[in-house]
Amino acid sequence: MNRCICPKFEAAIEVLAKKWTGLIIRVLMEKTCRFRDIREQIPQMSERMLAERLKELESNGILVRNVYPETPVRVEYQLTDKGRSIEPILDEIQHWAECHL
Amino acid sequence: MNRCICPKFEAAIEVLAKKWTGLIIRVLMEKTCRFRDIREQIPQMSERMLAERLKELESNGILVRNVYPETPVRVEYQLTDKGRSIEPILDEIQHWAECHL
DNA sequence: TAAGTTAGTTACTTACATGTCAGTATACCA
DNA sequence: TGGTATACTGACATGTAAGTAACTAACTTA
Numbered sequence: 001m002n003r004c005i006c007p008k009f010e011a012a013i014e015v016l017a018k019k020w021t022g023l024i025i026r027v028l029m030e031k032t033c034r035f036r037d038i039r040e041q042i043p044q045m046s047e048r049m050l051a052e053r054l055k056e057l058e059s060n061g062i063l064v065r066n067v068y069p070e071t072p073v074r075v076e077y078q079l080t081d082k083g084r085s086i087e088p089i090l091d092e093i094q095h096w097a098e099c100h101l
Numbered sequence: 102m103n104r105c106i107c108p109k110f111e112a113a114i115e116v117l118a119k120k121w122t123g124l125i126i127r128v129l130m131e132k133t134c135r136f137r138d139i140r141e142q143i144p145q146m147s148e149r150m151l152a153e154r155l156k157e158l159e160s161n162g163i164l165v166r167n168v169y170p171e172t173p174v175r176v177e178y179q180l181t182d183k184g185r186s187i188e189p190i191l192d193e194i195q196h197w198a199e200c201h202l
Numbered sequence: 203t204a205a206g207t208t209a210g211t212t213a214c215t216t217a218c219a220t221g222t223c224a225g226t227a228t229a230c231c232a
Numbered sequence: 233t234g235g236t237a238t239a240c241t242g243a244c245a246t247g248t249a250a251g252t253a254a255c256t257a258a259c260t261t262a
Contacts (some may be wrong), residue, residue, distance in 0.1 A: 151240095
């Protein structure tokens with residue numbers, strides 16, 4: 001459309017391109033997970049980073065945080081519709097990666 | 102496919118997600134450009150960053166650098182097939198950005 | 203009472219990315 | 233000889249991202 005810089009495109013890149021973000025979304029794409037579960041599926045990532053990313057993704061409306069006051073507490077992270085709509089992007093990246101890398 | 106980390110996916114993110122990369126590719130998607138042209142279309146980016154990204158993209162086989170020894174010298178940057186195959190990814194991101202941001 | 207569980211937080215450090223700006227090489231033109 | 237143009241490069245400073253590891257809070261079980 002416009003040959004100048006599209007702020008929405010840039011904003012999207014800023015959300016999606018951060019380290020760990022894609023992986024976290026991919027894990028949650030399969031099923032709703034607890035903090036612990038995500039850690040176990042992405043063991044390279046520190047707790048600190050996971051907590052930071054989850055907060056960002058929540059504030060961007062990509063996932064919701066559900067707290068169940070059991071003992072010990074259970075916190076589940078679930079993609080929203082907005083979050084699930086990222087799937088085609090990740091699929092395209094995966095496809096490109098498999099063809100060209 | 103695999104719920105663990107896919108190194109190809111990560112490698113793709115590493116290439117595509119860097120600051121300015123998407124914008125540079127988008128500019129070159131429209132037409133082959135000289136260094137100067139790209140600068141003018143992305144004025145926020147410094148020359149230093151542009152030169153660095155162009156080198157990276159060239160070494161990743163996403164674009165080719167053609168030198169015409171005229172006076173003054175003309176250097177044109179052109180997407181390869183691999184580079185052009187990134188278009189669907191950028192389109193998906195653009196689409197998502199327009200629907201959700 | 204001590205240890206375990208979940209879900210974080212905080213402080214500190216290191217690494218890497220980016221910005222700024224001056225300088226280079228080559229060739230032309232006045 | 234000085235100025236202009238293109239396409240960079242290099243040194244340095246700053247800023248941001250990420251890693252490490254210890255700590256907290258609430259509650260339960262041994």
